[in-house]
Amino acid sequence: MTAALRYELRMQLRRPDLWSVTAVTVVLLWLLTARSLPIFLSEDPRTAMIRAIIICNVPLPIGYAFLLADRLVRDERLGVAALLDATPSSRPGRLLGKYLGCAAATALPVATIYFGFSAVYTIRNGAPQALSWALAMFATITVPALLFVGAVSLCGPLVMPTAVFRVLFVGYWMWSSYLVPPKLVPTLTQTVIYPMGGYPIQVFFGYRGGHASGGSDWAGPVPGALFNALRPAPTVATAWLSIAVIVGLAALTLSAAHLVCERRTR
Amino acid sequence: MRFFDRWRYEARRAGRATLLAPWLVTALLAAGATLAARTAGNGAIPRTLLSAVEMAIPLVVGVSAASLVGRDPAVELQLAMPAGYRGTLLRRWAVTVAASALLAAGLCGGLMASGWWARWPRTHGVLLGQLTWAAPVCWLAGLGLLAGAVLRGPAAAATVVTAPWLLEQLLPDQLQAHQWSRLLYLFATTGGRDADWGPNRFVLLASSVPLAAGAWLLLGQTQRLLGGETG
Numbered sequence: 441m442t443a444a445l446r447y448e449l450r451m452q453l454r455r456p457d458l459w460s461v462t463a464v465t466v467v468l469l470w471l472l473t474a475r476s477l478p479i480f481l482s483e484d485p486r487t488a489m490i491r492a493i494i495i496c497n498v499p500l501p502i503g504y505a506f507l508l509a510d511r512l513v514r515d516e517r518l519g520v521a522a523l524l525d526a527t528p529s530s531r532p533g534r535l536l537g538k539y540l541g542c543a544a545a546t547a548l549p550v551a552t553i554y555f556g557f558s559a560v561y562t563i564r565n566g567a568p569q570a571l572s573w574a575l576a577m578f579a580t581i582t583v584p585a586l587l588f589v590g591a592v593s594l595c596g597p598l599v600m601p602t603a604v605f606r607v608l609f610v611g612y613w614m615w616s617s618y619l620v621p622p623k624l625v626p627t628l629t630q631t632v633i634y635p636m637g638g639y640p641i642q643v644f645f646g647y648r649g650g651h652a653s654g655g656s657d658w659a660g661p662v663p664g665a666l667f668n669a670l671r672p673a674p675t676v677a678t679a680w681l682s683i684a685v686i687v688g689l690a691a692l693t694l695s696a697a698h699l700v701c702e703r704r705t706r
Numbered sequence: 707m708r709f710f711d712r713w714r715y716e717a718r719r720a721g722r723a724t725l726l727a728p729w730l731v732t733a734l735l736a737a738g739a740t741l742a743a744r745t746a747g748n749g750a751i752p753r754t755l756l757s758a759v760e761m762a763i764p765l766v767v768g769v770s771a772a773s774l775v776g777r778d779p780a781v782e783l784q785l786a787m788p789a790g791y792r793g794t795l796l797r798r799w800a801v802t803v804a805a806s807a808l809l810a811a812g813l814c815g816g817l818m819a820s821g822w823w824a825r826w827p828r829t830h831g832v833l834l835g836q837l838t839w840a841a842p843v844c845w846l847a848g849l850g851l852l853a854g855a856v857l858r859g860p861a862a863a864a865t866v867v868t869a870p871w872l873l874e875q876l877l878p879d880q881l882q883a884h885q886w887s888r889l890l891y892l893f894a895t896t897g898g899r900d901a902d903w904g905p906n907r908f909v910l911l912a913s914s915v916p917l918a919a920g921a922w923l924l925l926g927q928t929q930r931l932l933g934g935e936t937g
Contacts, residue, residue, distance in 0.1 A: 456859065456862075457857070457859040457861045460857055460859065460862035460865070461861060461862050461865045464862070464865045464869050465865065465869070468869045468872065471873055471877075472873065472876060472877065475880070498872075498876065499869075499872055502865075502868060502872070506861045506864050506865050507861050509861065510860070510861065517779065600723055601723045601724055601727075602773065602860065603724055603727070603769050603770050603773035603860065603864070604723055604730070606773075606868075607727060607769045607770075608730075608731070608734075610769075610868055610871075610872075611734070611762065615738070619875075619876070624742060624750075625738065625742045625750075626738065626741045666744075
């Protein structure tokens, strides 16, 4: 597993596409935040960091998913999957190593962009606590989301063409984002499987409002909406449950991918 | 190989799943709209179908176009064929665009025949109304092919196509504030100003020509096509 992780990490970091996608998403983020950036910089550290992570979590996981989408199917296309199967390494270990290596390398630009903003904020405002907030938010909001998106992106193209997966992922990400009001459209927003981390945002960091769909809650039931069974009241326990469910879904997706690969080899 | 054989082969090479992708996306949106009709009222269904025509189908075309370059396993062999590889890619591109155009035109026809089209305030008659999908489809298809030709990596090229689409989804109000951005706004039927609709569709169609021409020029440079990332 460790060898696969190391190799995949290096391979992904040396891939020109990683840096092209990062450049495009940086331009996109700049265009999205050009007006609100001065406002972010003048807010208190916690609010500034949470707003930055909310904005980053719309476009960055899309580029991240695009980059990971071809990693697993690539082995089969290049004809090295059968060759790797003949080595003494275990298939689950290789899959896990590939997943963690690719995901870590692709998450590096995401982390650099977010912590870059935190560093600018800290230097400009002389508020080192911003970095602690940024670290806590990245660990509880972005990391579970990236683990889930990474697993789905590695496995989705096993059952459909990569281009189709990329389009469906954009649709899924927009549909399950805070941009869609759950009252009007059946969506995963504010549920425990909401991948943008509504429960940690509201419970751990006490953030409300700033919702593009007009509401102020990030987690919990919405009167009259579908899927309210997945929206327990926001508490510390349900926030941890939300993180556990998202990471669990990532593990489940990877297990499914392992089964699909096993079946194809037979 | 005869003319029709080449087109038939490229339709098969584009892949059934890629050609069915716009249908799949539209079916998913329609299913979502049917569920949404429970809470948002019956207007949700025509609104969603119109969104599929102007937003979802063009994105499918753009990402598919961006994925054309760099996925053939033996480009060297293709480049050595009497039929130029540029022509092969352009045929595959045309098949991909045509499959989506067929669905979009059919959806428009269905919306018009059912009377749902007239329920939307910004509609423009039977023929002009087809520009609802034609303009964003052509623009994103041109951008996708150009991005594919420049970057030779489907992941990066698909990101280039998705970026303006996403930006226009997230900042509709800011983009309506300037004349130049209103003219390049992809979703002028569902989210733009009525007065700018005609010029906007014209500018999108006209600007898709240099995008496609740029791709055509780049795809003619054989050495650029070798060594691209597959995916």
